[in-house]
Amino acid sequence: MKILVPLKRVPDPELKTKIQDGAVDLSNVSWVVNPFDEYAVEAALRLVENADDGSRHGEVVVLTLGPDDAAAQLRSALAMGADRAIRIEANDDEIDAGTVVDALVAIIDAEKPDIVLMGKQAVDGDSNQAGQMLAGKLAWPQATFAASIELAGDKSTVTVGREVDAGVEYKKIPLPGIITADLRIISPRAVINHITPDSHEYQDGPRYASLKGIMKAKKKPMDVKSMADIGVTAAPVIKRVSVELPPQRPAGQIVESVQELVAKLNEEAKAL
């Protein structure tokens, strides 16, 4: 079993992002792995690891498109436990969803993974497109917004619990296929691989890299390729024209009692 996890770096979502001159100010930004992609790495590891005898039944390959310093986010994923990494040289401003998908198609042709597992969206652009587009391009089945994954014993299919408007939909797809990870994929029992004993307890959330993991990550292979190497020409069709702050809500008021609240909702806001 080979799982490819494409990941993207994003400005740390815990820190306030500055908008300057109609663009997001990235000059002093602290980059992290997109949280949903980090969840995808965690889910990929859970799909292949912890057989009865502690062995692993597969390989997890992480991939990103980005400049030199995007290697740091690949190293984070290697420190979590991924086996090797691929970085495709690209400038942030020449990447749009279409370019990413073209590059992924080229890598998938070469790597032939059984599963491509990625975050459902990057928390900077919030687009939620790449997985579905990739599936369309490859003519592969897709299971987006995965809250749970069960890999069949014969490893030929996965059944994915998807959070949809009406509840949870269980969708079964044959492999190879695309899965995009939602929030709850990192809950303790969200991933079932039929090799890990039921008694195995996962913590809630993506694992922290151990010191040993970080040391090992430095020696794991990281392949660097140019767009030309993989035969892709970046031709962005989406141009970000401007960025502005959202309209501010006018300041509200603090009421002193429930009675005052109900009176104001009724008379002032006409909301009751």
Added chain:
Amino acid sequence: MGNVLAFCETSGDKLRTNALANITFARQAAEKHGGDVIVVLVGKAVSAAGSAAAAYAGKVITVEADALDNYMAETYAPIVARIAGDENASVVCATASATGKDLVPRVAALIGAGMASDIAGITGKNQFKRPILAGNAYSSVDISTDVICVTVRQSEFDPAAELATAGQVSSAEAGDVESFGAEVVRVESSKSDRPDLNDADVVVSGGRGMKNGDNFKVLEELADLLGAAMGASRAATDAGMVPADWQVGQTGKIVAPNLYIAVAISGAIQHLAGMKSSKTIVAINKDAEAPIFQVADYGLVATWEKAIPELVEEIKKLKESQT
């Protein structure tokens, strides 16, 4: 010149309410593109919903086949892509629901379209405004492909009004329905008599401060009194207090009701991204410093244990006095 193909979701004989925001966008786009709005409905039996849709668009195309009973991107995307070509569409759009978000990027890949997700407005023929960074900024994007795909944020577009004259409904062949081996095994729905969270006029949401699922009962009493949908913060759904599909926020549902009542919710950016377009926001929290008060029109610093039963009583009194 090009037409606008609006993929709309159905629910039995009806259009889903979320389709009306999509149609409003489609009309705006059609004006800019000098074409017509064409609604496409796909499913096992959608003719009745087709008649309902004709109240809103000059042309409605229904595509029916047994194999299309359950929505799947694999089977629906090629149909929408083919009709987009047949109908000379320069824009293909859907509401940014779980279905729309799953479907439209796959359609975009099939027809080589550039795509703008979850848009809040159309600012030019091929230019769209959309929230980024969990709603902390709006970005305007320009798309240079001949055909453009769009998903529409329901809360940012008013529901479309009916046309003076109903449109024409026609049907198109489903053709060979190819599932790529995918199948929907089952759906576990959280059935409720309350309105759909996306469409509700009033939403009552609880957060981590509710402590456990049982305590949500008092909020449900308030919700039922107001005819409201129930919502929750990510902290509450992650803790398993309430079903995951109650989650309001950047990664949950984006809502914009007339009245949003946030109880024991601190107001993380992630949550605010899902509700700050609501018309009137009420925050009830015991912590006067909670960020939720910065977006609230009316804030009450109180514990939910004290405030909610009082609020239920006061609203009952008010309702009685109004009848």
